[in-house]
Amino acid sequence: MSQELDALYQEIILDHYKHPHHKGLRDPFEAEVHHVNPTCGDEVTLRVHMADAPDGVLRVEDVSYDSVGCSISQASASVLTDLVIGKPVDEAMAIHESFLTLMQGKGNVEPDEEVLEDAIAFAGVAKFPARVKCALLSWMAWKDATLSVVGPVETLEESK
Amino acid sequence: MSQELDALYQEIILDHYKHPHHKGLRDPFEAEVHHVNPTCGDEVTLRVHMADAPDGVLRVEDVSYDSVGCSISQASASVLTDLVIGKPVDEAMAIHESFLTLMQGKGNVEPDEEVLEDAIAFAGVAKFPARVKCALLSWMAWKDATLSVVGPVETLEESK
Amino acid sequence: MTHELTGLLPELEVLRKDFPILSRTLAGGQPLVYLDSANTSQKPQIVIDTMVDHLERHNANVARAMHQLGAESSEAFEGGRDKVAAFIGAPSRDEVIFTKNASEALNLVANTLAWATGDLAIGAGDEVVITEMEHHSNIVPWQLLTERKGATLRWFGLTDDGRLDLSNIDDLITERTKVVSLTWVSNMLGTINPVAEIARRAHEVGAIVVVDASQAAPQLPVDVVASGADLLAFTGHKVVGPTGIGVLWGRREVLDRLPPFLGGGEMIETVSMQRSTYAGIPHKFEAGTPPIVEAVGLGAAVDYLSHIGMENIHAHEQAITAYALEGLATVPGLTVLGPLDATQRGGAISFEIDGVHPHDVAQVLDSRGIAVRAGHHCAKPAHQRFGVQSSTRMSSYLYTTPAEIDALVDGLEYTRSYFKLS
Amino acid sequence: MTHELTGLLPELEVLRKDFPILSRTLAGGQPLVYLDSANTSQKPQIVIDTMVDHLERHNANVARAMHQLGAESSEAFEGGRDKVAAFIGAPSRDEVIFTKNASEALNLVANTLAWATGDLAIGAGDEVVITEMEHHSNIVPWQLLTERKGATLRWFGLTDDGRLDLSNIDDLITERTKVVSLTWVSNMLGTINPVAEIARRAHEVGAIVVVDASQAAPQLPVDVVASGADLLAFTGHKVVGPTGIGVLWGRREVLDRLPPFLGGGEMIETVSMQRSTYAGIPHKFEAGTPPIVEAVGLGAAVDYLSHIGMENIHAHEQAITAYALEGLATVPGLTVLGPLDATQRGGAISFEIDGVHPHDVAQVLDSRGIAVRAGHHCAKPAHQRFGVQSSTRMSSYLYTTPAEIDALVDGLEYTRSYFKLS
């Protein structure tokens, strides 16, 4: 039983939980959202700041957040920010997509470490249906906030 | 199986069904009520006429009715009128009471022929829970109409 | 002779063994002839066993419970939703809402419309259109709604052979119409209504279309999209599932615009003393602990029906109905209420017999083990339309045999002789 | 040591055999330690068997069906009502209304009050009083009602030890108060509220009193008359009965004055195109096919509890609760939310552990086969009152053993060590 637990509570997850990255709400930001997990009450307030890089590509400049929740939801917010900050928005969305696929795969999806880095530690979470929502809370909030700025199709024009 | 049926459909009942007594709505009357069996749709409109006899006792002068329904409900209206017309209201209420007891007795109540006369033929109905309501439809209507005139306590004073 | 009927389900006697109650005997050792399936259907062993397994091994509350039993129970419960969604061709499982029965599903719509704002709001000058052949559960909610909101209730009439009278459709469905609500298959007359055609007209004027599929879901292949409905209701206990559960399907766009119905439990997003916000569909409309074991049973029920095939069940019903209409025609003084062409109707057949009240017919049949319904079948306006106060109704289902129809016809002959009509 | 506990039900191991699920093993062969009974209770074999017997031998629709199966089914269904009436001491069986769950029962009251006229009508200037410890199902309906009718919702606050703060009762319950609705036993804090005392005050000002007995009915002997309630709700699945059924009891005078809730089915007296009239209680509030097999199961459930004796069950709960409070007190960093005196509370105990989130607590416990609930338990305002976002809750029932409490306490120690807190 401890084995199963260990598959869920990977060392990386517990590290991010105890020492979350990029936590706190910061300026500037273009959008702020508040998401709740209705079943358990976990909450996150999340801000996104994006800007055009000199190469004309829209990039994630900052993701800041304030949250209450379990180890899984806290660690996943921390991992999210590590993964998307500094990336072009398109690429960040692709990372989101692949995290979502991993989480919804019921443990049958092989994570791509190239893309997901620390987030592969969440592979074990996918086997615990009740916890998938925890892992996805901040990711869904980030997507929601980002789309509210760039619109469903990410074109530079719409993003301003 | 025909035996069981015969216990329900006594000859007396079928006679009253085919040749109902006192049927039709007549004047004068002090109250008219309309009762429905919600489950099957059987209906009765019933009028009561009461008056003080020379001895000062309030008597049932007439009960007239118009009804649609099954053999049991039709026959029981006919039998009711035979039993109560001409009786002091108090005595008619007592007859009502004893018919009610018979019907709700699930077939375990011995009917008193003295009091119930033809109505003892309904003893078999008490074994068919779904049909008890049919047998009681007009009886309940009569009680309702009568009480609306005489009030819950039947005293001569209140009845006027 | 009866073996020559085409369309019957193969190996009917084997299929009947799936339904334990069908081998029961009644008073006097009479075998049961159950011809009251439009009232409620009997349950196959697999539905009962699935419910028992859930109660004995997986019982827990859903959604809120994170432990292993909770996960198992949630999976079984939501699996029921998936199966129902597949059964009716719902574009999304989230559009399937569990209610307590079809009546609640219909009332949910009428009730939330009472509090709706914007486009869906209903008030003075607005009209709701229903039909004269509706079940009370698709009449009373609309009477209450229109009365309370000062709107007007209008009715499609019926033709003498028991079909909807569509001659004045353009008069009935107008710019003032906000809702058209009608039954797909009549539980009294058996009529199958041209739902898609009426929906088309309703959509032209911007009305929403509510379909009562309580009698359709058991008998016909249902495709909610093809039906043209915006909202569609049916009930678990008529599709070989348990009581205590019904289904409301609705197009997401419509459901999203309706305000919540009952409050509490998992229908919330967050609750504070100041205000509450609500979950998305389907949870928004599922306050409190849902019918868990019932959803599990209903899932098994629709799987059972799908396994046999709704097309095959429909063909069986048509064969039995045709055979029954033929048999009933031989009984002197018997008049069928509703269409006489079996290919155009469902399996409920209501009739009258001159000189014997429906209660008395049902009583005599019951003494021979034959279960039919007598009364107004919760369709008083339709009875009134045909000038009758009540009727006797036989209704078949996938387990009905031609021999049971023979027993009914014999029973009716006997009824006539018992009441000395022949 | 645990054998010295007084108040435990005798022959607990024999009683546990009545509940098939309790002998289940979970992942890794762990035996089940079910401590989530406030969420939903497990079912004894007799309840399951009674439902199976009904489905296999007596299934038919009720009231409307006149045949033998219909009579058997109606008798079993109405027998369920009689048993429930006896269980709660209802003066009349007609005052017992079957709903789909406790949430619907509470919403039924709030919803019909929205359309009530006369005395019961609610509008601007009127007030509804609830408490900060309510389940969402006794909050949201009143938020919707007061919002929709322009009335005001007011709240009893809580003391630091998790009791109702009654110090401002005369300020809260005034001539403006139309309804006071409160829980008898809190599902989060375990608090038992002085319902009769509050009802007395409410009746002085002419308000009606609604009692949410969802957690009381499973644990305490309930006498509706002595409770002082005008209306009282509870749910089948928490009293060892099935899902899909709840109960609303109401005093006849109050129920008679409420307008109908859902329309259709057997709730009518007569229906015509012009207007409909409604049946008397209980049918007026039971639209559509009721939860038949569920009522039969609920009847068996309350009989089972009565057979054991609600006084004995209450004593058992108190003994287990006292033992659990003692055990929990030994876990470092653990804080119980709610009263600490077992004699004054129910069997649900919510707690926090410094440094471990409730989800994580529940997860570790689950890996040891121990089922508890983590989250807000549908009581967000109460959590907010205590400044916590969620908590872990253990809840016992008549089948809970002291050894299971030991397993919980061990599991919590292990949780702390797993998260390196000790």
Ligand SMILES: Cc1ncc(COP(=O)(O)O)c(C=O)c1O
């Ligand atoms: C105090 C209280 N009220 C109401 C409810 C709602 O019961 P149900 O979910 O069966 O409607 C519950 C249980 O969840 C409860 O504990």
Ligand SMILES: Cc1ncc(COP(=O)(O)O)c(C=O)c1O
């Ligand atoms: C056409 C129709 N609509 C609605 C209903 C109501 O279904 P329920 O009683 O399960 O709510 C029925 C069945 O009684 C029906 O036949």
